[in-house]
Amino acid sequence: MLTLAALIGNPALELRLLVPGPAGALDREALWVHNTELPDPSPYVRAGEIVLTNGLWQDETTASAFAANVRRAGAAGIVFGLRTETPATPEELIEACRREELPLAEISIEVPFTAVTEAASVIHTDQRRDALVGMVRRGDALAAAISHGAGASGVLAVLRREHDLPLAVVDRMARPLAAAGVELTPEQRRIVAEGLARHPPPLEVDLGGQEGRATVFLVGAVGDTDAALLCLRPVSGLKKAEQDALDQAARFLSLEVAKQQAIQAIELRFASELLDMILSGGHRAAEVPDRLRAFGVDPSGELVVLTIAFADGAESTLPGLSETVGEFFLAQSLAVVVAGGSQDVVAVLQRPRLDLSELAEALCSVVRKRFPERRPVVGLGDTAASAGELRQPLVQSREACQVLRRRRGAQAVASFRELGTHRLLLGLQDAGTLQGFADGVVGPIREHDGSRAGELEVTLRAFLSNDGHFGATAAALYVHVNTLRNRLAKITELTGRDVARTEDRVDLYLALEADDMSRSR
CATH class of the missing domain: 3.30.450.40 (GAF domain)
Incomplete structure (x- = not known):
């Protein structure tokens, strides 16, 4: 590193220190050397440079003014070059440098300023070489750390x-x-x-x-x-x-x-494929045990499924939720398969010794700390005796989670059977039965909307969400009440169900719920 101390320590330069300046000044890194005889070199001297001068400015300014100008420029110090006309450094300059706390050294008549410049160049060259060697060695060490x-x-x-x-x-x-x-x-x-x-x-x-x-x-x-x-x-x-x-x-x-990230992407894909295997049944169900073993989960023991999502109307999961869930179970020393979807995150694991509801509550607490602006909910399914029986618990946990998402309140964890809603009955049906029922009721409405760019399905959902109140539904849809009545009459015509009759309204509501469930499976 180029410093005044390094130059003074070079015997070939024959430098003699006259004013050391404040503590540490001699070891301060210098930017470069600057040869000048201007009475005021401050506009040209860069901060950190060492000023080289023979004192030719003495006919135009005082030593005090010159030292003050150099100090104002932020120079690292002054090297005064002796010559035949000035065989000794002027006392006025020495005193001025003391007052300004500016390091001062003198160089003998026999040594030209070019020698100082060459010495500075050598120091800079060595410094760059050392930095390059250090960077290469550090790079080798970093590469070794990662590769190992x-x-x-x-x-x-x-x-x-x-x-x-x-x-x-x-x-x-x-x-x-x-x-x-x-x-x-x-x-x-x-x-x-x-x-x-x-x-x-x-x-x-x-x-x-x-x-x-x-x-x-x-x-x-x-x-x-x-x-x-x-x-x-x-x-x-x-x-x-x-x-x-x-x-x-x-x-x-x-x-x-x-x-x-590549490892996480592979794990996520494998986990997502596991859910597809469980839900598809048939020949793919035989692949489930091997996939569970790949994640350290014993497929022969009792298994449980948890589904976590965000309530408060969120339509998709936040980045990082899957990782947070995985880290939670890792901290509990539990082997788990975590699969993230567009609306929820599913965890399949061995039945833990800790009560499953308590475990789910602890998971919600961790997720709330990670995402303080969101409200997580966890749905639990029945216990599966083995990997071959995972389909129903998976469907149940997802349905329980969906119910919690739609409900208002502080409840964060519930099992499928605890909920005791119509979804419990719907959840017991296979996907074909659900979709067939939904298509039979909702299908004509969608065909009408598709051919005429209508909004009958949106209207029906809003009407049921507002508990059949015409005024509230019309306000939510920004339409007149008469327009709402005309749309509901069209729905009755297409489906054969009258929204004014309780049993028909139940059919319409269950058809929409069945359609949502079959699509989420």
Whole structure:
């Protein structure tokens, strides 16, 4: 590193220190050397440069003014070159540098300024070479850590061998992937995840507390920002070498994150295929035991199914829900298959020793902390004696979850049989029976809507949702009550069911429910 101390320590330059300046000034990194004889070089001298001068400015300004101008420019110090006309450094300049707390050295008559420039060039060359060698060695160590399966923790360990920095890796779902020298709270991880969701992501985040501001080094897998390498120091507190090392490590972390994403994608596909096998029955049912074994679940023992989703009208699951559910069961030391769908997440696992409802309540608590703005609900099915009997518990848990999603209230967990609704009876029917009943009632309505761009089905659903109140339904649909009556009359004509009669209204309601259930299976 180029410093005044390094130049003074070079015997070939014959430099003599006259004013050391404040503590640490001689070891301050210098940007370069700048030869000048201007009375006021401040417009041209860059901060951190070492000023080389022979004092030819003495005819135009005082030593005090010159030293003050150099100090104002932020120079690292002055090297005064002796010459025949000035065999000693002027006392006025020495005193001025003391007042300005500006390091001052003199160079003998025999040594030209070009020697100082050459020495600085050599130092810079060596520094760049060392940095390049260090980067290559660090790259080899990082590659070895990842190839040997050390993961994100191994990457941080390589960094910590060179730089004693507090480090953490957090993904966009606020999950901690690794940490060294620090442990982030869930709230701090959430702050990081929110930062990664911005466009563009910030270079720093404020973690609050003692940690304060942390520098963010983005980790991307396939185009997007998937995680962040955090150094719990602000950018201004990091040296250039530290920033370079962290940036290099972030690039290697991208490989690790991409690998983990590929593994998760394969696991998700295998899990989703398992649900298809269970629901399809027939010859594919024979594949279920092997697929369960692949996830560490014993297919010969009793099995349970939980389905979790968000209430509050959410039409789709949030990214990260499947991972949160999987991590929950992993923390409970339970082997599980977790499959995420468009509206729910299903977990198939061995029947646990803990009461299933208590386990589901604990799962809801964890999910609420991860997604504080949403309300999770969990549906439970009957216990399956073996893998061959999983179909009914799977359907039951999903139906129970759907009922909880539609209900208003604080209930978060319920089994299929506890609900005791019409869906209990519908859930016992096979998909063909359900769809046949639904098509027979709802089919004519949909054919009419499709051919005339009508809204009869929307009208019927709104009418039933508003408990048959004409005024409330018309207001919800933004139509006149007479328009509503005309639409309901058309529905009666097409289906043979009169919404004014209780048994016909029950048929219409059950047909819509059956249609929804058959589509979700």
